Amino acid sequence: MRAMQQQQEPAQVRVPHVLTVAGSDSGAGAGIQADLKTCAARGVYCSTVITAVTAQNTAGVQGVNILPEEFVREQLRSVLSDMHPDVVKTGMLPSPGIIKVLCQSLKEFQVRALVVDPVMVSTSGDILAGPSILATLREELLPLADIVTPNIREASALLCGARLETVADMHFAAKKIYDLGCRSVLVKGGDLPNCSDAVDVLFDGKELFEFRAARIKTYNTHGTGCTLASAIAAELARGSPLFYAVKRAKHYVESALDYSKDILIGEGHQGPFDHLLTLKNNALNECMPRPFDPSSLLLYAVTDSNMNKRWGRSISEAVQAAIEGGATIVQLREKDANTGDFLEAAKTCIKICHSRGVPLLINDRIDVALACDADGVHIGQSDIPAHVARKLLGPEKIIGVSCKMPAQAEKAWVDGADYIGCGGVYPTNTKQNNITVGLDGLKTVCLSSKLPVVAIGGIGISNAKPVMDLGVPNLKGVAVVSALFDRESVLAETQHLLSVITDSRSQ
């Protein structure tokens, strides 16, 4: 037992675990790299035993370097003897000797399930494991497998070159491979000629199942086989029965292929896809202001729909005008809006802000910020605590916290905030019963704070200069509500205020 457990630490959580025994793909679309990403996407830990290192890209396989059998054995022993994976998934097993070593290890260290992807030829047509492995694969490894996942070519090779051209042939192949001793077979029909759908056939010794899906038009299919097998392994590790493991794994692969159908990585004819379904969104949002830049606090526009309503403007019209006037960050502070309207307004405002590289934060409402994928939130001392907001929003989002005192500023820093809003600097009618800290209170907070500070409260064209002239380097700007939004022209007021604060700074 571990020393930590003896010291009465909280109960530890055992996580599902797949060990992949496969080759490394330098292009990271297939092999070990695909297995790692798949398991991460499916919420399962993945350890790795590397059998070969390949030099590979989107054009094909340029080189293969097979690891010594004894070193494969050593890796297997390291992982199996200590980490006790639930499921082993195999990919490229490039020599009969390596397959024998694996079979010995699997007999010595039992696992709950074995998924065998009989990788032989890459999708680019390059040989990854030659015909010399076939006898050992058939006779020694397949009888240990819970599921074997050949594509058409691999199924044909396992059946001594049988011609497989129709779905009926796939049924036949699944049954014949089952007879080699494994507990189930999934013959993948992605390469089946003259078939408009992608059809896979599962045989579990009793029943034949067909999984049909429309073909996704994409060049980004490199690593599909490895991914499907490791997704099945991950679902089995999580406790799914075999049929549901295959069903969920197929659904995952289809979603990833569909999401990635138009991403561009590499110059070759077959690209990788995105296992985590994030890359495209990140690339499309490249005009988003990230990471947080404290200089964006310079002219911080905070909305108020009652004021804007009085002047006959929608929230988004007000935000558009503030940005055109030079606002460098926007906060939607909509105390009276119902949630649905707030969310719709937020979505519109995000588009406006991001088209100009301006971050958009939400006042108080983490739920709205999450729902519209805002850049962050601003919260006060009686709102959701900043450390909880950080946990909910993750490390990337901007979190601002209102502070009137140094102790609050210190706590905001510890809790993971990005900036502090300090005020009211001057008396204000916008926030009821708000204590005024004055310029001295603002300076005290700034001097004690490790975070950048924006001043708020009663600030406008006539009194912004003394704030900006305070002479503390971490005071980055002013946040204003009524001076922009309780005026006839938001655009003109924003421009004017910007000129006041930039003039003060340049003196």
Ligand SMILES: Cc1ncc(COP(=O)(O)OP(=O)(O)O)c(N)n1
């Ligand atoms: C930039 C900035 N600073 C302070 C506040 C005030 O936040 P809070 O104390 O939570 O009060 P409400 O705005 O929620 O009334 C702010 N909104 N923005």
Ligand SMILES: Cc1ncsc1CCOP(=O)(O)O
């Ligand atoms: C939200 C807030 N927090 C402290 S003062 C204040 C109101 C600021 O509004 P105005 O700029 O109109 O004084």
Ligand SMILES: [Mg+2]
């Ligand atoms: Mg608040």
